[in-house]
Amino acid sequence: MKKTNQLFLLFILLASMICYSQEICNNGIDDDGDGYVDCYDDECFGDPSCSDSYFGKPIATCQYIPPVSNFILKETWRTDNTLYPMDNRQTPIVGDIDNDGIPEVIAKDDQSANRLYVFNGADGTHELTITAPSSDRFLDAIAIADVDLDGFGEIIFVAQNPDRTLYCYEHDGTLKWNAIDLVGYSADADRWTPSIADFDADGVPEIYVGNMIFNSLTGVKIAEGGSTNSKGSSSSSANEPFPVAVDVLPDAFCANCTGLELVCGNQVYSVNIATGTMTVEVTAVGGADGLTSLADMDLDGDLDAVVCYQTGGRGNIFIWDIQTSTSLSIASFQIDNATASISNTTAGGHPLIADLNGDDTLEIGIAGRDVYVAIDFDAGTGVLSELWSNVTNDNSERTGSVAFDFEDDDANEIVYKDEDYLYIYNGATGTNKASIACGSGTRYDLPIVVDVNADGQTNIVCACSDNPGTGSAGTGFIIAFEAQNIPWQSSRQVYNQHSYFNVNINDNLTVPKQQQNHSLGYPQAAPIQYPLNQFLMQSSPLSINGNSYYAATDATITIDSIDPTNCGSTPNTLQACFTITNNSNDKIFPAGTSISLYNGDPFVAGATLITTTNTTGSIATGGGTESKCIDIPDQGGLFTFYVIANDNGLGTLPITQPSTSIPECDFNNNTANFVIDCVTLDIADLNYNTLLLYPNPVHSQITVNGLIENTNISIVSILGKTVLETTITKTENTIDVSKLSDGLYLIKLKGAILKFVKE
Secondary structure, three states, X not given: OHHHHHHHHHHHHHHHHHHHOOOOOOOOOOOOOOOOOHHHOHHHOOOHHHOOOOEEEOOOOOEOOOOOOOOOEEEEEEOOOOOOOEOOOOOOEEEOOOOOOOOEEEEEOOOOOOEEEEEEOOOOOEEEEEEOOOOOOOOOOOEEEOOOOOOOOEEEEEOOOOOOOEEEEOOOOOEEEEOOOOOOOOHHHHHOOOEEEOOOOOOOOEEEEOOEEEEOOOOOEEEEXXXXXXXXXXXXXXXXXXXXXEOOOOHHHOOOOOOOEEEEOOEEEEEEOOOOEEEEEEEOOOOOOOEEEEEOOOOOOOOEEEEEEEEOOEEXXXXXXXXXXOEOOOOOEXXXXXXXXXXXXXXXXXXXXXXXXXXXXXXXXXXXXXXXXXXXXEOOOOEEEEEEEEEOOOXXXXXXXXXXXXXOOOOOEEEEEXXXXXXEEOOOOOOEEEEEEOEOOOOOOOOEEEOOOOOOOOEEEEEEEOOOOHHHHHHXXXXXXXXXXXXXXXXXXXXXXXXXXXXXXXXXOOOOXXXXXXXOOEOOOOOOEOOOOOEOEOOOOEEOOOOEOOEOEOEEEEEEEEEOOOOOOOOOEEEEXXXXXXXXXXXXXXXXXXXXXXXXXXOOOOOEEEEEEEOOOOEOOOOEEEEEEEEEEOOOOEEEEEEEEOOOOOOOOOOOOOOOOOOEOOOOOOEEEEEEEOOOOOOOOOOOOXXXXXXXXXXOEEEEEOOOOOEEEEEEEOOOOEEEEEEEOOOEEEEEOOOOOOEEEEEEEOOXXXXXXXX
């Protein structure tokens, strides 16, 4: 009996070990304990529950490699600031809150009005105005997430003082709740920007603002860190904090270290949601409270804090090891010591963290007064040094920025806006790759990178005004940009809060039950790259090994028919019919993609643009097609007609491809051409109304009746080529056409053109 019990216990133990080693891909938990959660775990590769995740995608067979070049920015859409004016000092928030497959853009009105706006991400049209309490103009952003798991996103924001409480709205504008407890400890805490995380991994997220935590389903305050402890804000702006909720301490570090901690500048709080307590567990040696960003800066396998704080009346950066409280930087970097600095910086923006120069280590990007600086960190020596800096125009001295690898070359660009312009900087050198006018009063706002219209192409979305400075702050609009000249690497369709770092939110707007550790590398068995190790950076689609890839479409075009009946006559047009086929199995060919037609070969000198049209709908992968017929003016006499798919007709002749933002894995098969001779097909005004042509369609012989004797006729293909010439010697004649290929033909004679079909 004892032996039987022992065997039974052994069976139970083995069974539990087997269960523990299996990752369940849709429960939000790291079941196998390897540090990789759900779709971030290679055991979930190909699992249906991960099909919509940005992470763990199969490598595309049709990929595009973007050229390294400067960008030309093109406006995608802008909101109507006459009907829907708003403050231009805000970070727009993007996500599909109504679950219709198209993201929404959510923004707030100026503090003089009590409105939140919801816009359609496809075209910027207005979807909804939510009548809500007014918000302080310096409240940077709202936050969105599906906190109640009903399939729709909720909207969270902080109302202006004296209300100064959290409000939660359903996606349709219905008030879900408003909190009773005040946010913060003073009147200007109405500037605290909310963020969302699940601290205790129970499936019910919490909302955190500064060092306060609230229940996302009821608005009840759960815990607070106290007015004398750190909040994630610089002393130059004590009531605009940006803390971060991440699991940074081992569970055994303290009694309440299970789940997420709250990092506020130079302090780390443990959080116990059940008891409603927050405890400072670690305080940095040196530095101070400040704007917080998190990544593994020294690549030792755990997360570190990058903090922008004020000391001596100047904005500074320092890095500290959260687990030991020691400073990783031997000295702070003072922002206004940058080479391009022309003014004193007392504050500083929210630092982004990314690999800016492709050296597989992390750099920091931050704005100050009239300067933007990229900072290199040597983990071996602890030295922070300038990588490059640029002169800007920004008196707020605290604007934000975002990183993204537009060209998929492993060196990220920086997107930043000051009071006058939106910029894209080369991350390695600071060279301005693109800029466009974007007036702003500026505060902590930043432009975001996101696929706002769900077309597979990356956009930049930000708040702007027609004029710079604070005087136009209340006349702002939200504007989306795209690349005009080359395709950009694709990106996620969500940017749900100011303090964004990818693993904080799922693609369907649910909040991760157990947040993925973004310091871990890939492939899991032998990590060599760390694509999640960043902060304030948008991600492109990633394979299960952490590789970025650029899925592309592959369009071919074929000419179906040309009807030259009207050559040389009124209305002096030809009808061209053609079919576009998408040969890619990885990406649709988007609706509205340009197709250009030229007289002559546009890839060599001498051609001219005739017209440009667009696809009507999206063309499905795996051989989907769309056929179009358009009327074009004939070009007079003999000409070679070129039609090119995915060409916008805006390029300088001779053209090069790509010329649009639609990526393809093969641009060499986008062209078709034909030769047509309108002189050959020219006819007089006279028509023979008594002519008969039969049978039609014809297989071998066709009869023409009603002609005058000794009439010369020509049979011409639809491409304008004469295939048969003869002279009619009597009024009824039979012509042998058996050797002609199947298709549409024209019988041309003086005064008439007859059509027949050879089968």
